[in-house]
Amino acid sequence: MADLITVEDPDDPRLTDYTGLTDVELRRRREPAEGLFIAEGEKVIRRARDAGYAMRSMLLSAKWVDVMRDVIEEVPAPVYVVDPELAEQVTGYHVHRGALASMQRKPLPTAADLLRTARRVAVMESVNDHTNIGAIFRSAAALGMDAVLLSPDCADPLYRRSVKVSMGAVFSVPYARLDSWPGGLDSVREAGFTLLALTPDEKAKALDAVAPHRMDRVALMLGAEGEGLSRQALVAADEWVRIPMSHGVDSLNVGAAAAVAFYAVATGRPET
Numbered sequence: 001m002a003d004l005i006t007v008e009d010p011d012d013p014r015l016t017d018y019t020g021l022t023d024v025e026l027r028r029r030r031e032p033a034e035g036l037f038i039a040e041g042e043k044v045i046r047r048a049r050d051a052g053y054a055m056r057s058m059l060l061s062a063k064w065v066d067v068m069r070d071v072i073e074e075v076p077a078p079v080y081v082v083d084p085e086l087a088e089q090v091t092g093y094h095v096h097r098g099a100l101a102s103m104q105r106k107p108l109p110t111a112a113d114l115l116r117t118a119r120r121v122a123v124m125e126s127v128n129d130h131t132n133i134g135a136i137f138r139s140a141a142a143l144g145m146d147a148v149l150l151s152p153d154c155a156d157p158l159y160r161r162s163v164k165v166s167m168g169a170v171f172s173v174p175y176a177r178l179d180s181w182p183g184g185l186d187s188v189r190e191a192g193f194t195l196l197a198l199t200p201d202e203k204a205k206a207l208d209a210v211a212p213h214r215m216d217r218v219a220l221m222l223g224a225e226g227e228g229l230s231r232q233a234l235v236a237a238d239e240w241v242r243i244p245m246s247h248g249v250d251s252l253n254v255g256a257a258a259a260v261a262f263y264a265v266a267t268g269r270p271e272t
Contacts, residue, residue, distance in 0.1 A: 004065065004072070007080045010089040015080060017102035018059050021160060022092035028156060035105045037158035039168075041097040042067060047168030049075070054104040059087060061098035068099060105158065111149055111176045111184065115191040118146035119217050120266050123188065123195075125181065125233050126224040127254065128155045134165025135255035136222070141169035143259065144266035148175040149188070149219070182236045185221075189238070193219040197229050197237035198261050200251040204240035207264040212241070218265050225254045 007015060017036055020026050031037055036056060039048040045068070049055065055077040060068060061084050072079055087095045115121070122145050127133055133155045140148055148157075154177070155162065157170040178184030189195060194215050197204075212218045221237060223229035234240065243252065243260050252260065 003078050005078055005080050007082050008086065010086050012080075014057075014078070015059065015082075015090050017056060018087075018090050018100060020092055024159075027159065031159070032105070032156065036102050037105055037156075037163065038160045039101045039103050040095075040099070040160055040164050042099055044163055044168045045099060045101045046071065047171050048101065048103050048163075051168075051171035053106065053171070056102040056104055058102075059090075059095075059100040061087065061095070064098040109174060109176050111178055111187060112191075114147040114149070114174055114176050115188065115193070120144065120146045120262075121149060121188070121193065121217075121219045122147075122258065122262065123149045123151075123178075123185070123219050123221045124154050124223075125151045125221065125229055126153050126227070127222065128153065129225055130155050130159050130161035131165050132225055132253075132255050133157055133159075134162040134170070136258045137162070137166040137173055137175075138169040139255070139259040139262050140173045141166075143262040145173065145262050148173055149184075150175060150177045151181040151184075152177060152179070153181075182230075182232045185219075185233070185236045188219050191217070193217040194239065195219050195221060195237045196239050196241045196265075197221045197234050198223075198242070198257060199229055199234065199240050200242055200245070201234075201240060204242035206244050207241050207261060210239060210241050212265045213267060220261055220265050222254055222258055222261075 039045045055075045057077050058079045060079060060081055062081055122140050137157060157175060163170055221229060221233060
């Protein structure tokens with residue numbers, strides 16, 4: 001059973017994993033370098049544990065100790081019990097869910113590893129908003145995508161906000177980073193995938209017309225909010241596809257567009 005340790009000093013060095021959680025640039029640099037990420041809230045902590053991530057420690061408000069008792073009894077990691085005001089001093093925000101855990105990252109698989117067995121893959125280019133990353137992973141998990149590939153400049157799926165928005169789906173969909181962009185797309189094509197670029201461009205074909213769910217292997221490419229896919233990415237694609245719009249709406253945000261497109265790729269519309 002983990003040790004329950006009451007902490008009353010916000011500068012206690014044992015709480016270092018949790019300091020400055022609202023400093024995005026600091027955490028972006030620090031967390032991958034130190035091999036950790038932060039899981040927030042009971043459900044996310046449990047999903048990280050169930051996905052096989054090792055726990056470094058937990059930071060709990062006193063009232064959450066009983067709620068997390070089974071986890072505490074299973075995991076041989078220190079549990080720091082603090083009052084809400086001290087938690088806010090350490091993290092930089094009000095931890096309203098009352099439970100945080102510092103988890104150990106796993107080595108990422110290579111793109112080649114994932115492409116050997118996947119059939120439906122999402123490929124993200126320059127998606128650097130953590131909320132969008134989390135939403136896309138949640139949709140990928142729910143709608144049956146096999147894996148996600150990230151361009152080198154995409155945001156970290158294990159950043160606290162991404163994990164929270166995904167409700168832990170980042171733990172269930174395998175992902176890898178491509179070493180180069182757009183050159184890394186060559187390896188995707190060589191693995192037998194058709195590269196579909198999602199774009200509102202009027203020259204793109206409607207998703208239903210392309211029938212991606214009937215293709216053997218599909219890699220659906222998504223760009224960042226606003227800018228969309230770069231010209232280089234569009235040139236590298238085998239086909240441009242779009243979601244037909246009505247009522248004068250020109251596009252959806254990338255999270256909503258991903259959900260619609262993932263359904264078309266993984267399931268498709270029923271035959272009529």
